[in-house]
Amino acid sequence: MSARRGFTLAELLVTLLIMGIVGTAVTKLFVSQSRFYDQQTQLRRARFVSRTAINAALSDLRMVEGTGGVVSATAGQVTVRVPYAIGVACASNGAQTTLSLWPVDSTAYATAGFSGYAWRDSLGNYTYVEAGAAVVTDNAAVCTGANVTVLPQGRVAAVRPALPGAIPAATLVGTPVFLVQRVTYEFKSSVALPGRVALWRTIVQTGQTDELVAPFDTTATFRFFAAGVDTAQAAVPNPLSNLRGLELNLSAQSERAPEGAAAPKQARAVTAVFFNNQPK
Numbered sequence: 554m555s556a557r558r559g560f561t562l563a564e565l566l567v568t569l570l571i572m573g574i575v576g577t578a579v580t581k582l583f584v585s586q587s588r589f590y591d592q593q594t595q596l597r598r599a600r601f602v603s604r605t606a607i608n609a610a611l612s613d614l615r616m617v618e619g620t621g622g623v624v625s626a627t628a629g630q631v632t633v634r635v636p637y638a639i640g641v642a643c644a645s646n647g648a649q650t651t652l653s654l655w656p657v658d659s660t661a662y663a664t665a666g667f668s669g670y671a672w673r674d675s676l677g678n679y680t681y682v683e684a685g686a687a688v689v690t691d692n693a694a695v696c697t698g699a700n701v702t703v704l705p706q707g708r709v710a711a712v713r714p715a716l717p718g719a720i721p722a723a724t725l726v727g728t729p730v731f732l733v734q735r736v737t738y739e740f741k742s743s744v745a746l747p748g749r750v751a752l753w754r755t756i757v758q759t760g761q762t763d764e765l766v767a768p769f770d771t772t773a774t775f776r777f778f779a780a781g782v783d784t785a786q787a788a789v790p791n792p793l794s795n796l797r798g799l800e801l802n803l804s805a806q807s808e809r810a811p812e813g814a815a816a817p818k819q820a821r822a823v824t825a826v827f828f829n830n831q832p833k
Contacts, residue, residue: 610752610765611826613736614799618671619828621681623796626789628774630739631799632757634681636731637665638708642672643696645725647718649711651695652730656706666734666758670712673729681733687713688732699726734758740774743767746808768806770819776800778827785825798827 617623617633624632640654669683691711693703703709712732716725735757743751749768755761776785778798785800800823807818 610738610754610801613738613754614826615829617828618679619797620794621671621679622828623793624735626775626777626793626796628776628787629741630737631775632735632737634668634671634733635736636671636733637661638710638732640707640710640730641701642716642725642728642730643699643701643709644722645715645718645720647715649689649691649713650715650725650730651691651709651711653696653701653703654708654710654732656704657708662708664756664759664761665732666756666761668733668735668758670730670732672716675724682712682714685714689713701726738775740769749806752803768808768817770804770806772802772804774802776802778825796828798825800825 613635614633616636618636622634624634626632638654638657640652643651643653645651667686667688669681669686670688671679671681673679689711691709693709696703696709710732712730716728716730720728737753737755737757739753739755740750741753743749744764745751746768750771750773751764751767752769752773754763754765774787776787776799777789777796778785778800779790780795780797790796803822803824805820805822807820810817
């Protein structure tokens with residue numbers, strides 16, 4: 554019967570050395586892949602921040618009217634008059650004007666902060682009425698009597714004060730009118746992520762303020778398109794009635810730095826929003 558041959562000490566040491574080298578290489582590969590994955594994850598999160606900001610602002614800003622829709626503007630803040638309901642005039646009794654409003658989302662209508670209304674004359678010019686303005690529910694019979702159809706799911710409302718009495722009755726009926734709310738978009742300090750910058754949306758009349766998305770770095774700003782100019786500028790057009798759109802410079806960041814990095818990931822997105830509600 555032959556004796557079994559075991560491993561020598563030298564063979565064990567060589568085996569352990571080889572296993573150590575392989576283990577170290579595998580560990581480095583795992584760490585490297587983990588850091589790469591985390592970097593890509595943080596980059597995606599930064600891109601998500603910029604895309605979310607664009608989606609949140611576009612729906613409001615596209616509805617702004619081009620000659621009187623902007624109330625104030627700076628590089629970090631814009632306040633605009635955003636239409637939330639559109640319709641036509643049915644009749645006026647001197648104290649109020651009755652409107653047939655087109656269907657609109659009930660939640661958006663209920664949560665809007667009415668700041669006034671705007672009416673459009675036969676030349677396409679808009680006049681804003683905000684001082685002392687109010688809106689109340691009115692009777693659909695007023696519109697029916699003026700041969701103005703109230704659409705299914707539409708509303709009948711009256712605005713005060715009334716449209717100017719100088720408008721002839723025949724011209725008054727069918728005059729486009731929209732109800733507006735003042736909305737402020739602003740880059741300022743985040744509550745969700747202290748020490749970082751967020752994009753906020755505030756309904757001025759109700760004071761409802763929401764942190765839409767964060768974080769951004771301090772280079773996130775608004776730039777401005779003036780009438781007749783193809784490129785955005787840093788200076789706010791003077792007068793504001795020359796402002797035709799905004800450029801959003803959204804320098805978004807990830808919430809934290811990736812593994813092995815000292816700073817958060819950056820994702821810079823630049824988009825232009827032109828005011829679609831233009832006089833024709």
